[in-house]
Amino acid sequence: MTSRQRFLSACACQPLERPPLWVMRQAGRYLPEYRALKAKSSFLEMVRTPHLAAEVTLQPLRRFALDAAIIFSDILVIPEALGQGYKFREEGGIGMEFRLENRAQLDRLDPSAVAEKLDYVAQALALVKTELKGERALLGFGGSPWTLATYMVEGGSSEDFSRIKELFFTDRPFFEGLMEKLTTALIAYFQMQIRAGADAIQLFDSWGGIIAGQDYEAASLRWMRAIIAALPRDFPVILYAKGTPSQLTDMAFTGARVLGVDWTVDLGVVRRLVPAHVALQGNLDPVLMNTTPEIVRRETTRLLETMRGTAGHIFNLGHGIMPQAKLECMQALVDTVSGWR
Amino acid sequence: MTSRQRFLSACACQPLERPPLWVMRQAGRYLPEYRALKAKSSFLEMVRTPHLAAEVTLQPLRRFALDAAIIFSDILVIPEALGQGYKFREEGGIGMEFRLENRAQLDRLDPSAVAEKLDYVAQALALVKTELKGERALLGFGGSPWTLATYMVEGGSSEDFSRIKELFFTDRPFFEGLMEKLTTALIAYFQMQIRAGADAIQLFDSWGGIIAGQDYEAASLRWMRAIIAALPRDFPVILYAKGTPSQLTDMAFTGARVLGVDWTVDLGVVRRLVPAHVALQGNLDPVLMNTTPEIVRRETTRLLETMRGTAGHIFNLGHGIMPQAKLECMQALVDTVSGWR
Numbered sequence: 277m278t279s280r281q282r283f284l285s286a287c288a289c290q291p292l293e294r295p296p297l298w299v300m301r302q303a304g305r306y307l308p309e310y311r312a313l314k315a316k317s318s319f320l321e322m323v324r325t326p327h328l329a330a331e332v333t334l335q336p337l338r339r340f341a342l343d344a345a346i347i348f349s350d351i352l353v354i355p356e357a358l359g360q361g362y363k364f365r366e367e368g369g370i371g372m373e374f375r376l377e378n379r380a381q382l383d384r385l386d387p388s389a390v391a392e393k394l395d396y397v398a399q400a401l402a403l404v405k406t407e408l409k410g411e412r413a414l415l416g417f418g419g420s421p422w423t424l425a426t427y428m429v430e431g432g433s434s435e436d437f438s439r440i441k442e443l444f445f446t447d448r449p450f451f452e453g454l455m456e457k458l459t460t461a462l463i464a465y466f467q468m469q470i471r472a473g474a475d476a477i478q479l480f481d482s483w484g485g486i487i488a489g490q491d492y493e494a495a496s497l498r499w500m501r502a503i504i505a506a507l508p509r510d511f512p513v514i515l516y517a518k519g520t521p522s523q524l525t526d527m528a529f530t531g532a533r534v535l536g537v538d539w540t541v542d543l544g545v546v547r548r549l550v551p552a553h554v555a556l557q558g559n560l561d562p563v564l565m566n567t568t569p570e571i572v573r574r575e576t577t578r579l580l581e582t583m584r585g586t587a588g589h590i591f592n593l594g595h596g597i598m599p600q601a602k603l604e605c606m607q608a609l610v611d612t613v614s615g616w617r
Numbered sequence: 618m619t620s621r622q623r624f625l626s627a628c629a630c631q632p633l634e635r636p637p638l639w640v641m642r643q644a645g646r647y648l649p650e651y652r653a654l655k656a657k658s659s660f661l662e663m664v665r666t667p668h669l670a671a672e673v674t675l676q677p678l679r680r681f682a683l684d685a686a687i688i689f690s691d692i693l694v695i696p697e698a699l700g701q702g703y704k705f706r707e708e709g710g711i712g713m714e715f716r717l718e719n720r721a722q723l724d725r726l727d728p729s730a731v732a733e734k735l736d737y738v739a740q741a742l743a744l745v746k747t748e749l750k751g752e753r754a755l756l757g758f759g760g761s762p763w764t765l766a767t768y769m770v771e772g773g774s775s776e777d778f779s780r781i782k783e784l785f786f787t788d789r790p791f792f793e794g795l796m797e798k799l800t801t802a803l804i805a806y807f808q809m810q811i812r813a814g815a816d817a818i819q820l821f822d823s824w825g826g827i828i829a830g831q832d833y834e835a836a837s838l839r840w841m842r843a844i845i846a847a848l849p850r851d852f853p854v855i856l857y858a859k860g861t862p863s864q865l866t867d868m869a870f871t872g873a874r875v876l877g878v879d880w881t882v883d884l885g886v887v888r889r890l891v892p893a894h895v896a897l898q899g900n901l902d903p904v905l906m907n908t909t910p911e912i913v914r915r916e917t918t919r920l921l922e923t924m925r926g927t928a929g930h931i932f933n934l935g936h937g938i939m940p941q942a943k944l945e946c947m948q949a950l951v952d953t954v955s956g957w958r
Contacts, residue, residue, distance in 0.1 A: 436904045436907060436941070437904060441905065441908065442909065442912065445905075445908070445912045446908075446911070485881055486881075488880050488881065488883070488935075489862075489880075490883040490919075519881060520881070521830075521862050521863040522862040522881070522883070522886065540828075540861070540863070541830040541863045542830035542863070544831075545830065545863065561782065561828075561829050563777045566779040567787075568783065568787070570787070574786070575786065578831075582831075598777060600777070600779075
C-alpha cells in the first residue's frame with residue numbers, strides 16, 4: 277500500500293493498520309533547509325515561483341516519512357487575484373493594499389480570471405505531482421471565504437475583528453456580495469488545483485472561531501458548504517477550523533469528507549459525536565513538538581490508542597507546527613505513527 | 618428587588634423578569650475616569666492601595682446601572698503572595714521575577730500567610746461593601762491554579778506554553794506539588810474574600826483552553842473542584858473558562874453554581890446541555906462593544922430572547938470589555954438589559 281493509497285483510504289473511512297500522517301505547516305521555518313531557501317528568496321517569491329514552491333513542498337518529505345505533501349502557498353493569493361494585494365508588515369502580520377470598505381471597491385473585485393492569475397500554483401502542483409510518482413498524496417488548500425474576508429475588510433491582520441463583525445451585523449448585502457465573490461473564486465481555484473493533480477483539498481477556516489456560535493452558519497459555514505457542493509462528488513475536502521468545537525456536528529454535514537480538529541478537544545469524543553462516514557484529522561497539541569521526543573512518543577501513542585479500532589483517522593497536529601519545533605520531536609512523531617500497529 | 622437580590626437569585630436559578638448584568642473588566646481602560654486615575658498611579662499601586670482599588674471598582678457603577686461590582690485586583694497577587702513577584706514588561710505582557718523550574722524554588726513558595734499578605738484586598742472589599750449598602754452585589758475573584766501556574770512556570774506571559782506543558786507531561790509530582798500550593802493559597806484567599814463581604818467569587822480559568830481536552834481534568838478541573846468544595850456550601854462560585862466549550866458538561870459538575878461562557882458558543886445550546894440547577898453567565902461578543910449602539914441593542918436583544926423563559930442567566934460579555942470599547946455601546950447594553958421584559 278502506498279502512502280497515497282493509505283491517505284485516500286483514510287479519507288474514505290476504510291479500515292487501516294495505522295493512520296496516514298502529515299503535519300500542518302510541515303514545510304516551514306522549523307526546517308533548516310527551509311530557512312536556507314528563505315534567506316535567498318522572500319516568502320512571496322517562493323509562493324509565486326513554481327520550482328521554488330515545489331522545492332519547499334518537497335523538503336519535509338525528503339527528511340521524514342510523511343504520507344502526504346501539501347503545496348507550499350498562501351491563503352491570501354485569492355484576495356490578491358481578486359485585485360486586493362498584500363504584503364507582510366515589518367512589525368509582523370499581514371497588511372492588505374487597502375481596506376475593503378465601500379461598494380465601488382467590492383464591485384472592482386474580479387473573480388473571473390482567478391485560475392489564470394494563479395496558474396503558478398497549478399504549475400507548482402504539477403511539478404510536485406511528478407516528483408511524488410503517485411506514491412504520496414498531494415494536498416491543495418485555500419482559506420475559507422469568512423477567513424479571507426476578515427483580512428480584506430480589516431485591511432490585514434486584526435486584533436479584534438471589529439470591522440468584519442460590524443459589516444456582518446450592519447450591511448448583510450455587502451457582506452454577502454463579498455462572500456459570493458470569494459466563493460466563486462475559491463471554486464475556480466480548487467477546480468484548478470484538482471486538475472493540476474491535488475488528491476485532496478484542505479479548506480482552512482482559521483478564523484471560524486472568532487464568530488459567535490449562532491452566527492457561524494451565516495458567516496462561514498454556508499459558504500464552505502457551497503464550495504464543497506461545487507467540487508466533484510466524493511472529492512476529499514478536509515475542513516479545518518480552529519476554536520469551533522461546538523460546531524463540529526454542523527461541520528460534519530457540509531459534505532466535507534474529513535474534519536480537521538484542533539488539539540483542545542478529545543478526538544475520541546469527537547469520533548463518537550460525528551457520523552462514522554466522516555473522517556477525522558488531528559489532533560496532537562503542536563506545542564508538544566517544542567518539548568522532547570519522549571513526550572511526543574508518549575502523547576502520540578496515547579492518541580493512536582484513543583483512535584484504535586476506529587476507521588477514518590488522518591494523524592496530524594491540531595494546528596500548524598511552530599518555528600521553534602525540534603527536528604527530533606518531528607522524527608519521534610513520524611517513527612511512532614509509522615511503527616504503530 | 619435590589620440588584621444584589623437579582624444577582625443572587627440568578628445564581629440560584631430562580632426565575633426573574635430580566636437577568637442581572639455586569640461586565641467582565643467593567644472597571645477598565647475604556648472608562649475615561651479610569652484612565653485619569655491610571656495617569657497618576659500605576660496599575661499595581663491601584664491594586665495594592667485599598668481606597669484606590671475601591672474607587673476603581675466603583676467607577677463603572679457610578680456611570681452605569683450595573684447589578685454587580687467586581688473588586689479591582691489582579692490574579693497574579695497570588696503568586697506574589699507565595700513569593701514569586703511580577704511586573705508588567707515594557708514591551709507588553711507579564712514578567713515574573715523568576716521562572717519556577719526547580720524543586721528548591723517550589724519548596725520556598727509559602728501559602729501559609731496568603732490571607733495576611735493580601736489583606737489589602739479584604740480592605741478594598743470592605744470599603745466597596747460599605748459603599749454598595751447591600752444594594753448591589755459584590756464579586757471577588759481569582760485565577761485558577763492552572764492559569765496561575767502557566768505564568769509561574771513560563772516566567773510570565775507565554776507564546777506557546779511549552780514549559781508548563783512539558784512540566785505537566787514529564788514531572789507530574791512537581792506539577793501537582795505546585796497545584797497543591799496554589800489550591801491551598803486560593804482557598805485561604807477566597808475564604809478571606811467571603812469574610813470581607815464578597816457575595817460571589819469568579820474563578821478565572823483564562824488559560825484552560827490551551828490544554829488538550831483529555832488533559833483538562835488533570836491539569837485544571839480537579840484543582841478548581843477542590844477549591845469549590847472547600848468554600849461554604851452553596852456559596853456562588855462562577856467558573857469562567859475561555860476556549861473550553863467541549864468541557865462545559867464536566868465543568869457543570871465541579872460544584873460551581875454558575876458557568877461563565879465565552880462568546881463562541883450559542884448560549885441557548887449550552888442551556889440545553891448543562892443541568893438546570895447550574896446558572897449561566899454570558900456571552901455577548903465583547904467586540905460588539907467596539908462597534909455601534911444599534912448593533913449592541915440588536916444583539917443584546919437577540920441573546921435575551923434566546924434565554925427567555927429559562928432561569929439562571931447572568932448577562933455579561935463572553936470575555937472582558939476591550940480598551941477601545943465605546944461608552945455609548947456600554948450604555949446601549951445597560952439600557953437594553955435593564956429595559957427588557
